[in-house]
Amino acid sequence: MTPGQTLNGRHALVTGAGSGIGAAIARAxxxxxxxxxxxxxxxEPLEKLALELGMTETFIAGGFDVTDxxxxASGLAAARALFGPVDILINNAGDAPSAPFEKTSLDLWSHILNVDLTGVFNVTQAVLPDLKAHGHGARIINVASTAGLTGYAYVSAYCAAKHGVIGLTRALALELARKGVTVNAVCPGFTDTPIIERSIAEIVAKTGRSPEEAMAEFVKSNPQGRLVKPEEVADSVLWLASPGAQSINGQAIVVAGGEVMAG
Structure with a gap:
């Protein structure tokens, strides 16, 4: 085993792995x-990442829609055939469109809840037999958000979904504790990902503000005055997946420069 390879021989599934936080987690x-x-x-983005990381170390589960x-089931069957049962699950897939509450349609509300919350339910339930069979050392790590711990204007559906992810994390942590499976969440603040890029573009288009002014709206909430890097979120996930984190269970780890201090 190469020094630092604490997860040698483990099979991890990362949803939403094509870019941003998901890709950073896969690299770690x-x-x-x-x-x-x-x-x-x-x-396409999954293939690009697989070429970067090595085709023998990765398997591409394209068409993996967490709402379906x-x-x-199809993606899991193919992954298991190559790498065996999954013993580390990273629920990262999500969407974060914004709208004032009074302009949030039922379709938009349902879409966000379906992807960001029910998607976590769907994938976790499908992978759970693998995790329980593995027992001690198995991990579920949900990528939530500071929006799961506090409120933000104009993203009411996203906040509701991420609060739900935190609640699900805590409930499952208790349910699976004696099975040797830990369940935790990481809660990034505003992170330098394509989602932020799209949000800035929307602000510029709707308000006429400059990209710099739009960016300032995101970084002002972080006491460090910057966006979180995807690699910083990945480092927290890697720690939670490591053998040394066996006693960390049911926690929401905030990665946000001090913006939200969970008690």
Missing amino acids: LVKAGARVTLAGRRR PAAI
């Missing part, structure tokens, strides 16, 4: 020795 897991199933709806149980 492969570096730590894990074999990683890269799951996502679009195959049949797609999840």
Whole structure:
């Protein structure tokens, strides 16, 4: 085992792995020795990442729609055939469109809840038999958000979904504690990802403000005056997946420069 490869021989599934936080998590897991199933709806970014990380260390589960149980089952079956049962699950897939509450349609509300919360339910339920069979050392790590711990204007559906993810994390942590499976969440603040890029573009288009002025709206909430880096979130996930984190269970780890201080 190469020094630092604490996850050698483990099989991790990362949803939403094609870019941003998901891609950073996949890189960290492969570096730590894990074999990683890269799951996502679009195959092209997954293929690009797999070429970067190594085709023997990764498996591409394209068309992996977390809202579609049949797609999840198909992707899992193919991943298991190559790497065996999943023993580390990273629920990262999500969407974060914004709208004032009074302009949030039922379709938009349902879409965000379906992807960001029910998607976590769907994938976790599908992978759970693998995790319980593995027992001690198995991990569920949900990528939530500071929006799961506090409120933000104009993203009411996203806040509701991420609060739900935190609640699900805590409930499952108690339910699975004696099975040797830990369940935790990481809660990034505003992070330098394509979602932020799209949000800035929307602000510029709707308000006429400059990109710099739009960016200032995001960084002002972080006491460090910056966006979080995806690699910083990945480092927290890697720690939670490591053998040394066995007693960390049911926690919401905030990665936000001090913006939210969970008690």
